[in-house]
Amino acid sequence: MGRTSFSMTASGKVALGVDIGGLKLKNPVMTASGTFGYGIEFSPYMDLNRLGAVVVKGLSLRPRDGNPAPRTIETPCGMLNAIGLQNVGVEAFIDEKLPLLRRFSTRVVANIFGETVREYSEVARRLDGARGVDAVEINISCPNVKKGGMVFGTDPVEASKVVRAVRKATGLHVMTKLSPNVTDIKVMVKAVQDAGTDSISLVNTITGMAVDVEARRAVLATTVGGLSGPAIRPVALRMVWEAAQVARVPIVGVGGIVTARDALEFIIAGATAVQVGTANFLEPDSAVKVIDGIEDYMKRHGIRDVNEIVGSLKTPGPRANPTGSAR
Amino acid sequence: MGRTSFSMTASGKVALGVDIGGLKLKNPVMTASGTFGYGIEFSPYMDLNRLGAVVVKGLSLRPRDGNPAPRTIETPCGMLNAIGLQNVGVEAFIDEKLPLLRRFSTRVVANIFGETVREYSEVARRLDGARGVDAVEINISCPNVKKGGMVFGTDPVEASKVVRAVRKATGLHVMTKLSPNVTDIKVMVKAVQDAGTDSISLVNTITGMAVDVEARRAVLATTVGGLSGPAIRPVALRMVWEAAQVARVPIVGVGGIVTARDALEFIIAGATAVQVGTANFLEPDSAVKVIDGIEDYMKRHGIRDVNEIVGSLKTPGPRANPTGSAR
Amino acid sequence: MSNATVIYNEHVGGPFFRMALRWKGRGFRPGQFVMVRVSGALDPLLRRPFGIYDVLGGRKGIEILYKVVGRGTGMLSELDPGDRVDVLGPLGNGFPMVRDPGSLVMVAGGIGVAPFFWLAKGMAGKGRRPVLLYGARTKEEVRLVRPFRAVGVRVRVTTEDGSVGSRGLVTDLLDRELVEGRTVYACGPLGMLMAVSEAARRRGVKCLVSLERAMACGIGVCLGCAVKTRPHPQEQKHYSMVCSDGPVFASEEIDWDSF
Amino acid sequence: MSNATVIYNEHVGGPFFRMALRWKGRGFRPGQFVMVRVSGALDPLLRRPFGIYDVLGGRKGIEILYKVVGRGTGMLSELDPGDRVDVLGPLGNGFPMVRDPGSLVMVAGGIGVAPFFWLAKGMAGKGRRPVLLYGARTKEEVRLVRPFRAVGVRVRVTTEDGSVGSRGLVTDLLDRELVEGRTVYACGPLGMLMAVSEAARRRGVKCLVSLERAMACGIGVCLGCAVKTRPHPQEQKHYSMVCSDGPVFASEEIDWDSF
Numbered sequence A, B: 001m002g003r004t005s006f007s008m009t010a011s012g013k014v015a016l017g018v019d020i021g022g023l024k025l026k027n028p029v030m031t032a033s034g035t036f037g038y039g040i041e042f043s044p045y046m047d048l049n050r051l052g053a054v055v056v057k058g059l060s061l062r063p064r065d066g067n068p069a070p071r072t073i074e075t076p077c078g079m080l081n082a083i084g085l086q087n088v089g090v091e092a093f094i095d096e097k098l099p100l101l102r103r104f105s106t107r108v109v110a111n112i113f114g115e116t117v118r119e120y121s122e123v124a125r126r127l128d129g130a131r132g133v134d135a136v137e138i139n140i141s142c143p144n145v146k147k148g149g150m151v152f153g154t155d156p157v158e159a160s161k162v163v164r165a166v167r168k169a170t171g172l173h174v175m176t177k178l179s180p181n182v183t184d185i186k187v188m189v190k191a192v193q194d195a196g197t198d199s200i201s202l203v204n205t206i207t208g209m210a211v212d213v214e215a216r217r218a219v220l221a222t223t224v225g226g227l228s229g230p231a232i233r234p235v236a237l238r239m240v241w242e243a244a245q246v247a248r249v250p251i252v253g254v255g256g257i258v259t260a261r262d263a264l265e266f267i268i269a270g271a272t273a274v275q276v277g278t279a280n281f282l283e284p285d286s287a288v289k290v291i292d293g294i295e296d297y298m299k300r301h302g303i304r305d306v307n308e309i310v311g312s313l314k315t316p317g318p319r320a321n322p323t324g325s326a327r
Numbered sequence C, D: 001m002s003n004a005t006v007i008y009n010e011h012v013g014g015p016f017f018r019m020a021l022r023w024k025g026r027g028f029r030p031g032q033f034v035m036v037r038v039s040g041a042l043d044p045l046l047r048r049p050f051g052i053y054d055v056l057g058g059r060k061g062i063e064i065l066y067k068v069v070g071r072g073t074g075m076l077s078e079l080d081p082g083d084r085v086d087v088l089g090p091l092g093n094g095f096p097m098v099r100d101p102g103s104l105v106m107v108a109g110g111i112g113v114a115p116f117f118w119l120a121k122g123m124a125g126k127g128r129r130p131v132l133l134y135g136a137r138t139k140e141e142v143r144l145v146r147p148f149r150a151v152g153v154r155v156r157v158t159t160e161d162g163s164v165g166s167r168g169l170v171t172d173l174l175d176r177e178l179v180e181g182r183t184v185y186a187c188g189p190l191g192m193l194m195a196v197s198e199a200a201r202r203r204g205v206k207c208l209v210s211l212e213r214a215m216a217c218g219i220g221v222c223l224g225c226a227v228k229t230r231p232h233p234q235e236q237k238h239y240s241m242v243c244s245d246g247p248v249f250a251s252e253e254i255d256w257d258s259f
C-alpha cells in the first residue's frame, strides 16, 4: 500500500499518516499505556476515531490486583505511580474490552508484560488471534522473577530474550517499550532491534520516590514508583534522540507530552509517532488537541507530509562538549 | 571533638550540626556547585555565615571558556544547562576568590573536575595547601578524554581511579558527586567508597534535551544538557535512598530542593546533609530559608538534634512489587 | 481549556471558601464530585477533586465548598469573579436518594459536610426532616452547618471541647439515631468513617461512606485511587476505584484493615 | 517571597503592557533590568528579565513595559492591581549618562524601546534634545514612542511598509544621525543591533548595545547568559555574561559572528 493511500486526514489538507514498521496509523498520535484505560472510558470526552492508535493498559496472563494504596502522588510537573500493573488479564480483555474497541477505526495496541519470558510470550500468543488487535507493545520495565526481581528492561540480554520470544509467539506488529532507567539507551535499542522488534517506544517512567515528611514515611505503599509527566520530557526527548541515532526501526516517543509543540520536539528529534500519557489526566482530550496542533503547525510551516519532519533536527556543528556531560 | 560542641545553632534551640565523615557543618544545608558562583556573589542577598557550606563552581587545572550559547533553557519545573564547566581555573580561584570567602565562617567545598585522572589529582593537590578550603567535591560527570569522551561517572572502574587519585593527592575531606545517569546507583556508591571517598553527594544533573520546533534545531548549542530543578527531585530522592541502603559513608542529597520540606525528604531518606542548587536562581536566599524551615520543623516535631531524623524513613512492610518497577 | 467561570469565591471563615462556578455540566447526582484544574500552568499538575456542594438554579453551574490545605486549594482561594478554571464531571456514583427523608442520618466531620448539602436541600420540606450529625473542631467548622439548618435539616453538633453543641465525638451522638430502618451516610476523616461504620454494623443499620483518595484522573483509568473492597462477604478482596466505583461505598464492602 | 505589589497593569495595545510595581529597590541606573518571578508556583520556574522602563516618583517603585510572547509574560498580563510578585534587582551595568543630551542617538526596534524611557526622561529639558530612531512593524509598536515625544525626545519612526513614519529600516534613518561626537545606544532585535553596530563602526561613532539572552539567575552565577566578547582587539575572545557584565556592551567588544 502506498504512503498516500493512508496518509490523508479528514481535513484533506496535510498528510498525517505514518508507517511505523508496517503498522500504519492515520496520524502519529497514540495514547500511552496505563493512562488511557482500555480506551472506551474516553469515548465520552472525544471521538476515539481521531486517534492514531490506542495503547491499552498493560495486560498479563492472569488478572492482577496491583499494589496497595497510596498508588499515586503529584510531584513538581509530574506524578509518581505505583499501580502495580493491575489489569483484567488478557482473556477478559479479549472477551470484554476488545469488542467495544473494535467499533472504532483506531488502531489498537495491546501493552503486555510478564514476570517470566514465558509469560510474555503466552500473552502475545493469546493476542495473536484476537480480532481488533493491531500490535503488541512489550513493557520490559517489569520485575524478572527468575532473575531475583531485577528488571528485564535494564539488561540487554534479558530484554532480547523477551523480544525474541514474543516475536516468535505472534504475527502482530511487535513494539518494544524501553525503560529510561539505564546508563546507555543505545545498548538497549540495539539489543531489542537485533532481537527482531518492529518498532521501539520510549520512555517508560523514571523510577522516583516521595517522602511524607510529617509521618516520616514513604508516600507510596511501594516506597518507589514511576515518574511521568512534563517533568521528564527533557530526559525522554534526549533518549529518543539518542535512540534515533542507532535505530534501524521506527521510534515512538513517549514522556511528558502535553501539547503539539511537545510532540513535535519528539518527531523532529527522530520519532515517527508519539504517545500521550499523563496529559490525558489533565485534559481527557489532550491527544486530539495534539493532533490538531500538529496539523496547524504543518500548515503554518508549509509541510505537506508529517514524515518530512521526522528526524529533521538540525544539530549545531562540532559539539563543544561531545559526551553529553554538559555542565 | 564531641558532637554537641558544634551542633548548637545560634538560636540555641535545636541542634543542627552534622558531621559528614569528619567534615563538620553548623547545619546540613550547603549550596550546590555551579548554582552559587564562588559564593561571594550572594553576600548582598544573605548572610553567608548562615550556610552549612558553600560548594563553589567546578574548578579545573586551567581556566575554561565553556560552551557556546545558548547554554540554558527552562523546562517544566526544571532547566537544562550546558555551561561547559566555564571557570577561572584553580589558581585564580585560590588567588582571587578564596581570600574573599575566608572572611566567612562557612565551610568551603571546592568542586573539581578534569578530563584525565591526572588532571583531577593535580587540581586536588593544588587545593590541598590552600587556606580556607575544607573539602573537595569530585565531579565525575565529566568526559573522560582518554576513554573517547565516555563519562567517568557512569563507569565504576574509571570513577574509582579518579577517587583514588584525588584521595592520594589531598589531605582534605573528599566528597564524590555521583551522576544519576546510571542503571544502578548502588554500584557507583560501592565503587567510590571502596576507592576511599569520605562522603558521597548525589545527584548531578540528568542528561536531557530541548528542541526549538520553529527552527527545528536543538535549543542548546551542545544539543544535550543537564536537567536540574524540582522536576528531578523524585529521581534524586530515590537515588539517595538507594545509595543510603549500601553506603558506609555519609550521603549528601542534591536535586530539586527548593523548600525545607524538600530537604527533609532527603534527610529522612538517608542524607546527612543536602545541597540547594537551581533554587538559588528562584530566590537567592533559598538555602537560608531551607535552614530556617528545618529548624521550624524540628521544633514542631520536638526533635532536638537533626541527626535523629537522618535515615529515619519508615518503609511499609514487605513491598508488593520489590524491584522498583512499580507501574 | 477553561470551561467554567468563577461567579463568586466567598471566604466562609478560617480556611473555608465557597465558590460558585458557571459551568455547563449535566446529569448531576448528590454525592458526586468534579475534578477542577486550578491553573493553566503545569504546577500544580493534576486536577483536584471537590464534592458538588450545590447546583445553581437553572443548572447554570455548581457550588463547591472547600478547605485550603495546600497549594492547589490555596491558588483556588485567590481566584476572583470572572476568572476561569476547567471543570471535569460530574464524576462518581453519588448517594442514592432515600424515600423517607426522616430516615436519613448524615454524619460529617469538618469539610466532609460538603457533599451533603445539595442532597439535604433536595429533601427539605418533603416530609420528615433528615438529621445531620456534625463533628467540628473549630468555630469556623461549626459555621459550615448554618446552610443546613436554613433548609430545614435537623443539625446536631459536637465539638471535642464542648465549646459548641455537645462535647465529644460525633459517634457519641450517633447511637441515639441508629434506629432500625434508618440509613447512615457518612463523609469525613478516616477515623470517623471507621467508627461510624462500626457503630452502624453493630446496630444492623445500613451505612454508606464517601471516601477520599489521592486522584490523578478521576475517571477510572489511572487505577490510582484504589481501595480494597469485598463486594460480597464470600468474594475475594480486590481493588475498587474511589473515583469511578465510588466515592460512595457500602461500608461493609470496605476492607477497613487495609488503610 | 513577594516583595512588590502591582499598582497598575495597563494594556497599551496589541501584545504590550505597562506595569507599575510598588517596590523598594535602590540605586537604579538607566538601562538596568530586574528579574521578576511571575508566579509562586514552580511552573514557569525561572524569573523573567525586564528592563526598567521608568522609576516612580519618590523611588516608590518602577514601571516595566513588556510584550506578551509566552507563558511568563502571559501570566504577568493577567495580574491585577494589588497582586504581588517578586522583583530582584536592579541588575546589570546600564547605560552611562551622556554629557550632552543632543549627542545621544537612541536606536530601538519593537519592545527594545523599553530600557530607554527613563534615560530619555532624565535628559529632557537639559539642553539639546536627544533623538530616538524607532523601527516598528505594527501600529501598536508605533504607539510605544508617544511617551518619548511627551518628554521632549525627537522621535523618528520607520515602518517597513511606510504606513507610519518613513518607509524602510531604522538603519536607513541612522546614516544621517551618525555625526562625529555622537553616541549610539541601541536595543532591539539582533539583526538590527548588528546593522546599527556596523554602521556606527564605519562612521567611527561610538556605539553601545543592550543585549538579550535567556537568563536563569540574572546575577552572574549560573554562567548561562554567555556572549562571546573581545574587550580589546588584541585580546583573546572569551565569554562575558549579559546579566552581570552587561546587558550593555560596547558594540566593538561583541563577537557578532558568534551569534
Ligand SMILES: Cc1cc2nc3c(=O)[nH]c(=O)nc-3n(C[C@H](O)[C@H](O)[C@H](O)COP(=O)(O)OP(=O)(O)OC[C@H]3O[C@@H](n4cnc5c(N)ncnc54)[C@H](O)[C@@H]3O)c2cc1C
Pocket (backbone or CB within 6 Å): A073, A210, A211, A212, A213, A214, A219, C033, C044, C048, C049, C050, C051, C052, C064, C065, C066, C067, C068, C069, C070, C071, C072, C073, C074, C111, C114, C115, C211, C212, C213, C214, C215, C247
Ligand atoms: C472525591 C473527593 C471529594 C472531595 N471533596 C472535597 C470538597 O468538597 N471540599 C474540599 O475542601 N476537599 C475535598 N476533597 C479533598 C481535596 O481534593 C483536597 O483537599 C485537595 O485536592 C488538596 O489540594 P491542594 O493542592 O490544596 O493540596 P496538596 O498540596 O495537594 O496537599 C494536600 C495535603 O497533602 C499534603 N501533601 C502534599 N504532598 C505531600 C507529600 N509528598 N507528603 C506528605 N503530604 C503531602 C499537604 O501538605 C496537604 O496537607 C475531596 C477529595 C476527594 C477524593
Ligand SMILES: Cc1cc2nc3c(=O)[nH]c(=O)nc-3n(C[C@H](O)[C@H](O)[C@H](O)COP(=O)(O)OP(=O)(O)OC[C@H]3O[C@@H](n4cnc5c(N)ncnc54)[C@H](O)[C@@H]3O)c2cc1C
Pocket (backbone or CB within 6 Å): B073, B210, B211, B212, B213, B214, B219, D033, D044, D048, D049, D050, D051, D052, D064, D065, D066, D067, D068, D069, D070, D071, D072, D073, D074, D111, D114, D115, D211, D212, D213, D214, D215, D247
Ligand atoms: C536584559 C533583558 C531585558 C529585557 N527587557 C525586556 C523588557 O523590558 N520588556 C520585554 O517585554 N521583554 C524584555 N526582555 C525579554 C523578556 O525577558 C522575555 O520576553 C520573557 O522572558 C519571555 O518570557 P515568557 O515566559 O513570556 O516566554 P517563554 O515562554 O519563556 O518564551 C519566550 C519565547 O521563546 C519561545 N520558546 C520558549 N521555549 C522554547 C523552546 N524550547 N524552543 C524554542 N522556542 C522557545 C517562546 O515561544 C517565546 O516566543 C528582556 C530580556 C533581557 C535578557
Ligand SMILES: Cc1cc2nc3c(=O)[nH]c(=O)nc-3n(C[C@H](O)[C@H](O)[C@H](O)COP(=O)(O)O)c2cc1C
Pocket (backbone or CB within 6 Å): A032, A033, A034, A035, A057, A058, A059, A081, A083, A085, A111, A138, A139, A177, A203, A204, A205, A227, A228, A229, A230, A232, A254, A255, A256, A257, A275, A276, A277, A278, A279, B327, C222, C223
Ligand atoms: C498511572 C500510569 C500507569 C501506567 N501503566 C503502564 C503500563 O501498564 N504499561 C506501560 O508500558 N506503561 C505504563 N505507564 C507508563 C506510560 O505509558 C508512559 O510511558 C509514561 O507515563 C511516560 O509518559 P507520560 O509522561 O506522557 O505519562 C503508566 C503510566 C502512568 C502514569
Ligand SMILES: Cc1cc2nc3c(=O)[nH]c(=O)nc-3n(C[C@H](O)[C@H](O)[C@H](O)COP(=O)(O)O)c2cc1C
Pocket (backbone or CB within 6 Å): A327, B032, B033, B034, B035, B057, B058, B059, B081, B083, B085, B111, B138, B139, B177, B203, B204, B205, B227, B228, B229, B230, B232, B254, B255, B256, B257, B275, B276, B277, B278, B279, D222, D223
Ligand atoms: C547552571 C548549573 C551549573 C552547574 N555546574 C556544576 C558544576 O560545575 N559542578 C558540579 O558538580 N555540578 C554542577 N551543577 C549541578 C548542581 O550542582 C546540582 O547537582 C544539580 O543542579 C541538581 O541540583 P538542583 O536540582 O538543586 O539544581 C550545575 C547545575 C546548574 C543548574
Ligand code: FES
Pocket (backbone or CB within 6 Å): C214, C215, C216, C217, C218, C219, C220, C221, C222, C223, C224, C225, C226, C241, C242, C243, C244
Ligand atoms: S483517580 Fe484515576 S482511577 Fe481513580
Ligand code: FES
Pocket (backbone or CB within 6 Å): D214, D215, D216, D217, D218, D219, D220, D221, D222, D223, D224, D225, D226, D241, D242, D243, D244
Ligand atoms: S543569567 Fe546567570 S549568569 Fe547571567
